[in-house]
Amino acid sequence: MVNVETQGLRKSFGDTEVLKGIDLRVPEGSFAVLVGPSGCGKSTLLRLLAGLEQATEGTILFGGEDVTAYAPKDRDVAMVFQSYALYPHMTVRDNLAFGLKLRKTAADIIDARVTEAAAVLGLEPLLERFPRALSGGQRQRVAMGRAIVRRSKLFLFDEPLSNLDPALRTQVRVDIRKQHDRLGATSIYVTHDQVEAMTLADLLFVLSEGEVQQVGSPLEVYEDPANRFVAGFVGSPAMNFIDGCRVSADGAAVLVAERRLPLPPSEGREPSKLAGREVCVGVRPHDMSIVEASAHAIPFTPSILETLGPEVHAHGTFGAHEGVVAVSADLPLARGVMVHVRPTRLYLFDQATGATLR
Amino acid sequence: MIRLRAWRWLAALACLLAASALGTSPARATSPPVPDASAPLTIWHAYRGVEQATLDALLASYDGDVEVLAIPYDAFGSKLAAAIPLGEGPDLFIDSHERLGDFIHRGLVAPLPPDALEEAAYAPQALTAVTLPDTEGHPRRWAAPMSMKSLALYVNTELLPEVPATLEGFEALTETLPEGVFPLAWEANSAYAHAAILGAYGIELLTAEGDFGMRGDAAARSLQLVMDLLDAKVLPEDADGALVADLFRSGKAAAVISGPWLAGDLPASLHYEIRRLPAIGDAAQHRASGATPETEESPAPMRPLLTVESLMLSPRGATHPRAAALLAHLTSAEAGRRRARDARALSARTDAPPPSADAFLRAFQAQAAVATPMPAVRAMRAVWEPASRAIRKTLRRDVTPAKALEEAARRFQEVRRPPPPPKDPTFFLAILGALSLFGALTLLHRARQPAMRARLRASLPAYRYVIHGVLLVGLLVLGPILVGAATALFAGQPHQMYYVGLDNFVDILTARSGPLFASGSFYLVLIVTVAWTACNVVLHLAIGVTLALVLSRPLLKLKSVYRVLLIVPWSVPSYVTALAWKGMFHRQFGAVTGIIQSVNDVFGTEIEPIAWFATFSTSFAANLTTNVWLGFPFMMVVTLGALTAVPKDVLEAAEVDGATPLQRLWHVTLPMIKPTMIPATVLGSIWTFNMFNVVFLVSGGEPDGTTDILISEAYRWAFTREARYGYAAAYAVLIFLILAGASTAGARWIDRSKERA
């Protein structure tokens, strides 16, 4: 249990700057998730925290202690790798015990911890097997177990679920969160899957192009994205963006597909600043509903319907823009319909910078 | 355990650097041997069997501390040459007198003290044999003769109660002897044996003036005579020593010409006698013009070469106070008698004659009286290769005797050509110094740049992993290579080398001023080498990949059995299997001929046995077969490994896409194993390019040196011709440059094709 902090962390490989000054603050005992598309630098950041890469600039603090120059073994972190990295020449038992042996832990303690971890993860019947004789899910549990036995203050997860099939993923996700809650150690989890990120995180760090775009609880990030990138990345299906819309001169409405959508006054929004600007309008698919006709509705032409049981994702076009609308499955969709947007759920982004406009 | 003192390493390194920097031979740095009376005497020899036992017994009866070492004959000369100059060699050693010239030249042997020999007690030809001029031109005795060996006639008395008096007389025997029995056999291909016939014609291999002696009409007639005997089936073809012995032992040759060493191989049940070599009727009428007329005997008797096995003193031995006593003990009359009795060796001393009951030795004694001592001067070393080639070429009917001999004389001249004159190394040293200075400054400059320093600092952990490897490889692999490469700029003997600039290279690259594509020229040999490498690598790959593909079929049974059996060629030492292959390619008695005969028997065909080493193409094919046999398991195993990494789903995808098995192989499997195969092929090519063993042991360059590759040419210059290390080193450097150039170009080409892809 330790709080993790980084200050101005930079990392370059040759001429490519992968991390452009990251300031991270992960409180003690929380479950932080670093999420972002591939290539955003999230794995590098994790490896810097583990000590597997050396920072080009900046500091890393564990519980206030500067560990920037520490070797991995001196940082007392546990890590679960995407590939699990099980030692192929060791049995499951030895895999679990290896970290403890390296730290010269007494044999009886090792035994006890291994037995406990095996019990928690249901690995008892597999202890004498070699990794090659295990299924994917079993391997993942061994990798987890290897981290658990260490009783580290900090757990690092590098996309630990990406090699599992979807059904297993949900279950293991729940298991990971359970173990976190049981052990209470600080966890930092890297993923590109925003569903995983949303469901697991206490604290979400959205990364893009080597920079933290937004920090917050999953709900905060979902409800109040800091910019167009975060808005588009978080939430499924992704938010619809309609470029080139103009805000009315009074700042009380925005013109989308030649329809006026009212902009209700909301906290922090200053209509005067928006008046007459060209903006990008963002609407989440779940924030739209099909209506017969309404002054504040925009036309939508569905082309493909994805049925997910209770709801349907309708892909189609708003005028000249592609988009998705999530609707209830029992609603008939005609060729051309009107969709109504909940005015409070309308997001406006700066056309040039992508920053959220309030 | 390996415990080395650091200072010794440093001393060695310093010595090496100093030596290469000064451009002198490193050996000069070593100190002269220090005599030490209390040190045990060491004696080296290459004796085997009873000769070894007799020597051991003689040494046991000597009252003194003697260390004796028996060395394989093949390594004897090079070991002496390597050890004696460093003071590490023996005090005394036993070798044939004919190497004295070379040994004197290299300073491996010291003259005997003036009164060391009881001159009166020795056979005169033995004394002649060990007498040679020293470096100042004064004749000296260089060794104490021990025993004399020459060829004589072994006669199977059951098959041949009456021995023809002349060589021509054996011809008639083809009719009286049982089917399949040759009247006579000897190593007709060897210049050593042919010298006996030349002797009858009054010709010596090396003239008194040191010129090639095998010339003129009489020499040509001597070859014609052997050809006639072969035609008349008096002699077996391509007989080597082992075959001659086997034929006689098994009663398939009524008489053979061989030396005393053959007797040890003969079973007690065989009834045989030793006779003097027959005379040659033809020779009596056609003696060489310059030769002294034969008066006592007509027709002219064959005169074999006489070898005098002698005890020699190394320079260190000459200073050892007890060496003379041991020398006297081992060459005493008593010792001679003992050797005659136990080892059946003909003593060089007249006061140790063979026992009267020993008809065997007496016959050899009689033969020795009409034998010519083999010339011991250095020029003799240059005789063997051209003479033997000429003989083989003629006997194969490739050219007329006269033509072959002309060529041999030219070859002899080529080898005997004086080495290039010394040059002033100042220019070279200046260039070298300037280059090193420039290099050092550049390095220093680069190391001082901040970016470079950061990189160097980041490299430190890696250096901790490689430092010992760099030291070991640098010291024991790179060091000798650099010094070896540097010798290419020198000429002369290892311990008196002098700088000659690039003359060695010029000489090689201008084909020694001969035609650029003459036999043995650099360019022709290079073409052969490239063809050799290409054929080998293609076949290694084709066979290796094919077998690996078959072996990796999922449903195949007995996979591991096949795998084990197919790598057997790899596990037997290659110098053994290469010799086995050579035996299999023997024209008359080889297994390949056996197979041809079986095929003929079964199918009623009439395929002629092939004389494998008679033409370039068959000889090349024989070498190739051997090397392909040796090399395909490596490629097979590499391919098998690479195939395990080809994912099944890709192949299945290709199958779904409708690719035929052949298309799958070509478009999917082969491209996927390419990354593994390319480096293996590169290494394989380099090894094949320098695959000395096979060429040397199987064809030995036959016919006429055409199947030699660059490395065997380098080897010949270094060891069998006149020990021109500088010349050999120049070959080695050229080989290196060719390989380095080819692999760089190859790598570029691969990179470019990758970019295109």
Place this chain on the structure above:
Amino acid sequence: MTARAIANNVLSHALLLVAVAFALYPVLWVVALAFSGDSVPTARAIPVPTAPTMDHLREVVSTTRPTPDGGTAWLFGRQLANSLLVSIATALVGVGVAIPVAYALARFEFVGKSGGMATLLATQMFPAVASAVPLFIMLEAMGLLNTRTGLILCYASTSVPFAIFQLRGAFETIPVDLEEAAMVDGASRFEAFVRVVLPVAKPAIAVTFLFAFMTAYNEFILAATLLSDESMFTLPVVLQRFIGEYDAQWEAFAAGALVVSVPVMALFYLLQKHMVAGLGAGGVKG
């Protein structure tokens, strides 16, 4: 099985049998020669010993030498032990030196890396003919002439470049994750290398070991030149003693060759599975 599959199978076995015959035929001649009592020169197609006997084998293995205390010692046994000692030590030193170098080449970026690789390849191109004499002089300067240590160092250093190529390829196929996991688990880089990478690379190391072993085990020129004491000779030197200036005891030579080959064949048999994996898993990547 379809008719086509059967045909394919038959064809495969036929091809393999031909290859096996080609591979074994010369070796069988060596075997036949080793057990032949007399050698009657006839052209035969089938290698069987004539007048079978074990004499040659016995002759080869039963050499003795007198000991200082008046008894006799089993010389062949001593020489076999020498061969094994020298070859195993060579392999240990050669592979031991090559392992960390290969690891560094596979895992680290450092100044001089590509130059080093090129130099290693270059050492394979330069013929030994020209470097033998300087090597001898160097060993003399180090006082290692006529010592097994000197011989071992020579062999080991010549086996190092190939061993490095081999092992570098093998290390490159091992996922970096494994070492990183070990380092996070509390190992230093070196510990991760020793306790994780080495055990995982064991098959490749075994094969490299075998190659280094063979370089030393089959070599005789250097051994005969460097060693000047019969009780230090290795088996190939002993074997070569059957070939004299004028004649050769081919049967004994063949018998000796068989004796010499047995340990190598046994090692090959034991390691053949790994050999495929070791050489193949990117084994000889240049």
